[in-house]
Amino acid sequence: MMPSTPPARSSRLARLARAACAACLAALPLAALAQGDYPARAVRIVVPFPPGGLADSLARLFGRELQERLGQPFPVESRPGAATNIGAAHVAQSAPDGYTLLVTTIATNALNKWSYRNLSFDPHGFAEIGMLGVNTLYVMVAAQSPHRSVADLIRSARESTTGLAYGSYGNGGPNHLIAEVFRRAAGIGRLLHVPYKGASDASVDLIGGRIDFMIDGATINLVNSGKLRALAVAYPRRWPTQPDVPTMAELGYPEVTITTYFGLAAPPNTPPAILDRLNQAVRVIGSDAEIGRRLLGLNVMAMPVGRQEAAAFMREQSERWGPVLRSLNITLD
Numbered sequence: 001m002m003p004s005t006p007p008a009r010s011s012r013l014a015r016l017a018r019a020a021c022a023a024c025l026a027a028l029p030l031a032a033l034a035q036g037d038y039p040a041r042a043v044r045i046v047v048p049f050p051p052g053g054l055a056d057s058l059a060r061l062f063g064r065e066l067q068e069r070l071g072q073p074f075p076v077e078s079r080p081g082a083a084t085n086i087g088a089a090h091v092a093q094s095a096p097d098g099y100t101l102l103v104t105t106i107a108t109n110a111l112n113k114w115s116y117r118n119l120s121f122d123p124h125g126f127a128e129i130g131m132l133g134v135n136t137l138y139v140m141v142a143a144q145s146p147h148r149s150v151a152d153l154i155r156s157a158r159e160s161t162t163g164l165a166y167g168s169y170g171n172g173g174p175n176h177l178i179a180e181v182f183r184r185a186a187g188i189g190r191l192l193h194v195p196y197k198g199a200s201d202a203s204v205d206l207i208g209g210r211i212d213f214m215i216d217g218a219t220i221n222l223v224n225s226g227k228l229r230a231l232a233v234a235y236p237r238r239w240p241t242q243p244d245v246p247t248m249a250e251l252g253y254p255e256v257t258i259t260t261y262f263g264l265a266a267p268p269n270t271p272p273a274i275l276d277r278l279n280q281a282v283r284v285i286g287s288d289a290e291i292g293r294r295l296l297g298l299n300v301m302a303m304p305v306g307r308q309e310a311a312a313f314m315r316e317q318s319e320r321w322g323p324v325l326r327s328l329n330i331t332l333d
Helices: 007-027 030-037 054-070 082-092 106-115 150-159 174-185 199-207 220-224 272-287 289-297 307-328
Strands: 044-047 076-078 100-105 127-135 138-142 164-168 191-195 213-216 228-233 260-266
Touching: 044 054, 044 082, 054 076, 054 100, 054 127, 054 260, 054 272, 054 289, 082 100, 082 106, 100 106, 100 127, 106 174, 106 260, 106 307, 127 272, 127 307, 138 150, 138 199, 138 220, 150 164, 150 228, 164 174, 164 199, 174 191, 174 213, 174 307, 199 213, 199 228, 220 228, 260 272, 260 307, 272 289, 272 307
Parallel strands: 044 076, 044 100, 164 191, 164 213
Antiparallel strands: 100 260, 127 260, 138 213, 138 228
């Protein structure tokens, strides 16, 4: 019969065992723990815009669905400013443990790399999780505008001695860039760019006739309510919620297309197991028919793709818009 271990020694061995176990767990790669344990607490979704906008709505929609599927809260935190750079920098510098995520946009990944020379983070360095959806922009005029078509708008712009005025949400943003692509493609010598702080101010001036047009998607609800008129959509094909609106390609301007998007990303070096778990959940959510209908109500189409596809799509956007920004000599810092 084996002698029993003295109580003091037994207690000491137990403490050593627990310490050894803790050391082993600490030494394990986070990815090994993530597969079964992630998420073990709330996961913040940082939105680099003020509350109430489209990015905020998407983050909250997906956050609720992620909580239901993964069993932990996904609260939304707004960190607006500097064309998404403030929120992006915060997430880029956060711990790569999967508990701080970022809603990315075409500005975050594709535009700011070229228009800001002194970024504190690499726009291509985020660990991409997947896509929340894509949307697009429309050539819009006021309901009472004399311009009934894109051809009317181009004719007036060519004949104007001062240049038609168009609104955007800031220098170097998607609305600004696609309007400049439109100007060049249509052979318009001059347009007057009027940057606004947001959709509300710009739409008020468009409805009131203080600017002539916008190329925008955030105010599509004003088209549906009859206050604005959509002349064309800047998307490769007709948009499902506006099937009667022709594409710019149909009108002879195939280069006047833009796919704006909303992605979900994590800090650089986040373990692949965490990214895969989140991507799987985001893809399931985006593939749900009811979620798809709700997204279309926000002028967004679901895009449930893998991590590699999402990253490749964002790089393609950057490669497309980089030369445009350089040719316009737009720098914002």
